[in-house]
Amino acid sequence: MNETDTGTSTETGTPATDPTATDPTATDVVGLMRTELRGPVIAQGDPEYDEARKIYNGMIDRKPTAMVRCSDAADVMTAVDFIRDHGLELAVRGGGHSGGGLCLVDDAITIDLSPMRWVRVDPAQKTAWVGGGSQLRDLDHAAHAFGLAIPAGIMSTTGIGGLTLGGGHGHLTRKYGLTIDSLLSVDMVLADGSFVTASETEHSDLFWALRGGGGNFGIVTAFKFQLHPVHTVGVALTLWPVEKTREVLEWYREFLPQAPEDLSGFFAALTVPPGPPFPEEIHGKKMCGVVWCWTGDLARTDEAIAAVAEVEAGPPAFRFTAPMPYPALQSMFDELLRKGLQWYWRGDFFDRITDEAIDVHVKFAENLPTALSTMHLYPVNAAAARVSEDATAWGYREAVWSGVIAGIDPDPANADAVKQWARAYWHDLHPYSMGGAYVNFIGEDEHQDRVQATYRHNYDRLAEVKRKYDPNNLFHANQNIEPAAGKAA
Numbered sequence: 001m002n003e004t005d006t007g008t009s010t011e012t013g014t015p016a017t018d019p020t021a022t023d024p025t026a027t028d029v030v031g032l033m034r035t036e037l038r039g040p041v042i043a044q045g046d047p048e049y050d051e052a053r054k055i056y057n058g059m060i061d062r063k064p065t066a067m068v069r070c071s072d073a074a075d076v077m078t079a080v081d082f083i084r085d086h087g088l089e090l091a092v093r094g095g096g097h098s099g100g101g102l103c104l105v106d107d108a109i110t111i112d113l114s115p116m117r118w119v120r121v122d123p124a125q126k127t128a129w130v131g132g133g134s135q136l137r138d139l140d141h142a143a144h145a146f147g148l149a150i151p152a153g154i155m156s157t158t159g160i161g162g163l164t165l166g167g168g169h170g171h172l173t174r175k176y177g178l179t180i181d182s183l184l185s186v187d188m189v190l191a192d193g194s195f196v197t198a199s200e201t202e203h204s205d206l207f208w209a210l211r212g213g214g215g216n217f218g219i220v221t222a223f224k225f226q227l228h229p230v231h232t233v234g235v236a237l238t239l240w241p242v243e244k245t246r247e248v249l250e251w252y253r254e255f256l257p258q259a260p261e262d263l264s265g266f267f268a269a270l271t272v273p274p275g276p277p278f279p280e281e282i283h284g285k286k287m288c289g290v291v292w293c294w295t296g297d298l299a300r301t302d303e304a305i306a307a308v309a310e311v312e313a314g315p316p317a318f319r320f321t322a323p324m325p326y327p328a329l330q331s332m333f334d335e336l337l338r339k340g341l342q343w344y345w346r347g348d349f350f351d352r353i354t355d356e357a358i359d360v361h362v363k364f365a366e367n368l369p370t371a372l373s374t375m376h377l378y379p380v381n382a383a384a385a386r387v388s389e390d391a392t393a394w395g396y397r398e399a400v401w402s403g404v405i406a407g408i409d410p411d412p413a414n415a416d417a418v419k420q421w422a423r424a425y426w427h428d429l430h431p432y433s434m435g436g437a438y439v440n441f442i443g444e445d446e447h448q449d450r451v452q453a454t455y456r457h458n459y460d461r462l463a464e465v466k467r468k469y470d471p472n473n474l475f476h477a478n479q480n481i482e483p484a485a486g487k488a489a
């Protein structure tokens with residue numbers, strides 16, 4: 001589109017850009033965008049610039065030329081046209097939660113979707129339309145009023161955009177699958193500035209690729225999800241001293257894969273935070289344990305996790321059980337892990353937890369470098385595993401766990417220490433993994449071969465879809481899938 005100089009594309013009804021004869025500077029383009037867009041454009045030199053470029057990971061300090069706060073799909077279409085036509089670098093910000101700060105690139109223009117936080121629930125159809133810049137908490141809040149929810153991540157401030165496009169897993173994944181397994185359709189803006197809807201019946205190749213392929217194919221302005229009946233869930237926390245890590249993992253690796261699908265429990269190595277619900281005597285202690293979510297009969301929550309008594313090392317040193325509204329579980333860690341901390345993470349998929357892997361966990365769990373650093377194993381089996389391998393771009397339907405090693409600390413002086421610990425842990429553990437990682441857990445300094453390992457048999461098909469919809473790789477500030485060689489179809 002935009003072949004026309006009349007100001008409007010007949011194909012989409014979008015205002016077209018008006019490239020000048022002489023190449024304008026990035027600053028000129030920013031000025032032009034200010035006049036065309038409804039949302040604000042925040043550029044270097046503006047008083048709100050430094051605040052606007054802060055993202056979740058405090059370790060990322062990049063200086064884009066400008067951040068374009070799009071108010072709707074029309075703004076996104078206009079901004080894409082401006083950026084592409086003037087040969088500028090483009091990044092896209094959903095919730096700003098990616099570990100490597102993919103939404104922020106030096107000297108680029110960020111299309112910031114954060115004004116597009118809205119949700120419309122259709123309780124009769126049990127569906128929800130969700131704005132492309134929404135956070136998980138927006139959907140949790142709106143759907144909960146109707147006793148509905150989708151499987152998504154464990155922190156409510158995470159962006160629905162990046163999480164869903166990467167696949168998305170959380171407490172409800174064993175019961176209802178990955179986030180993409182509840183995705184019905186999307187509205188999106190492509191690299192040529194056109195607006196399309198993608199679903200199983202429209203642009204089905206694109207819809208396949210979007211479910212796991214990240215932000216490679218365009219900018220999603222709205223997601224439509226199938227909701228599930230979830231209101232109040234049984235939440236439990238069982239913790240053992242870190243010295244019992246071996247025995248707990250030996251029990252957990254047998255119990256979790258065959259547990260009822262109403263039960264999920266992610267394993268964690270952690271330092272106990274200094275506050276409720278933890279008793280003072282375990283504050284600051286290194287421990288290991290499982291965070292449980294039970295979607296069955298609430299009166300049977302304790303029964304669902306009764307098997308923890310079978311851990312050879314003995315019963316948990318700390319045990320907490322409570323019914324919780326689902327949004328409360330989803331926001332349980334928000335305060336502990338607030339915006340601005342230093343983060344460095346790496347991940348891998350696992351289909352088993354071998355004795356050798358347990359040796360590695362024991363070693364590194366005892367040496368957590370800071371109070372917030374942690375390792376989680378998120379279950380991605382059961383309902384998620386029943387979706388066929390070729391139904392979506394997610395490449396690891398036979399994985400049982402998606403693991404993440406996260407070095408975290410408030411103090412920038414500890415950035416190197418948390419990085420080194422996470423890298424060394426990952427280096428020792430990786431040989432006992434399935435080879436690839438959840439795309440949203442790939443470290444910022446990892447190489448392209450990790451993206452290929454993540455998509456493995458799906459990579460070539462993704463590259464073909466990329467060639468069709470984004471042949472010049474406009475959308476490359478992501479875990480990038482390069483367009484297949486040859487002419488666009």
Ligand SMILES: Cc1cc2nc3c(=O)[nH]c(=O)nc-3n(C[C@H](O)[C@H](O)[C@H](O)COP(=O)(O)OP(=O)(O)OC[C@H]3O[C@@H](n4cnc5c(N)ncnc54)[C@H](O)[C@@H]3O)c2cc1C
Binds near residue numbers: 092098158441
């Ligand atoms: C504390 C924490 C906890 C987490 N827990 C979980 C978890 O439980 N489960 C889980 O699955 N993941 C989890 N994640 C990982 C999370 O899914 C990723 O970090 C994800 O990238 C966040 O998306 P975002 O939109 O907030 O990020 P952003 O940094 O804004 O974007 C990330 C990528 O997605 C692209 N993108 C974002 N929105 C759109 C859109 N609307 N259209 C097109 N492209 C878009 C961006 O261009 C960028 O490439 C967690 C992350 C953090 C920091």
